[in-house]
């Protein structure tokens with residue numbers, strides 16, 4: 001009888017301990033928000049690139065190509081003076097300028113080793129190496145961390161391909177183009193995405 005009572009006391013003590021431990025865990029640990037796993041800059045660049053690339057293809061094929069084929073309106077370089085559509089590259093550059101102005105720190109540009117305009121050439125060794133890398137291996141972006149002043153940035157360069165015949169026809173014939181043998185689907189340049197790391 002005495003042994004039974006002793007066991008009951010022990011079980012009681014254990015129950016009280018269990019409740020106390022749980023209460024402590026809930027009041028100290030439970031208030032913390034659940035840890036959010038971080039997103040790597042590689043992933044952020046991949047997400048941003050997926051959107052830019054999709055918009056670029058939709059604009060080139062569903063707007064520019066379609067309107068030209070139907071004889072409705074052309075896309076020409078001096079579109080403002082000619083009541084025409086902006087070129088696909090100009091569409092990307094304009095949107096990129098707006099993004100840069102909104103102050104989030106993220107930037108993107110369309111560049112090439114064979115640019116029609118020198119301002120669209122590589123601005124750094126990293127960009128030059130990246131363009132060469134994606135031209136020979138278009139399956140993955142060229143990535144790295146670059147420093148500008150005291151700030152660090154993650155940069156990723158993705159290949160930009162000739163997705164339509166219009167891309168190569170125009171570049172191969174443009175008087176300022178330094179390369180005249182682009183083929184369909186070839187890598188014509190790259191999209192550089194720059195993400196601030198602080």
Ligand code: HEC
Pocket residue numbers: 060075076077087088089090110111112114115116117120121160161162163164166167168170171174188189190
């Ligand atoms: C009707 C002519 C035309 C068409 C079509 C065209 N481009 Fe361009 N592209 C240009 C011009 C002009 C520029 C320079 C724009 C600027 O910086 O003002 C340019 C810029 C570029 C650049 C940046 C480097 C450079 O040459 O200055 C890349 C890369 C590029 N185009 C790829 C493409 C791809 C890929 C396509 C098809 C999806 C395409 N272009 C369609 C005329 C054209």
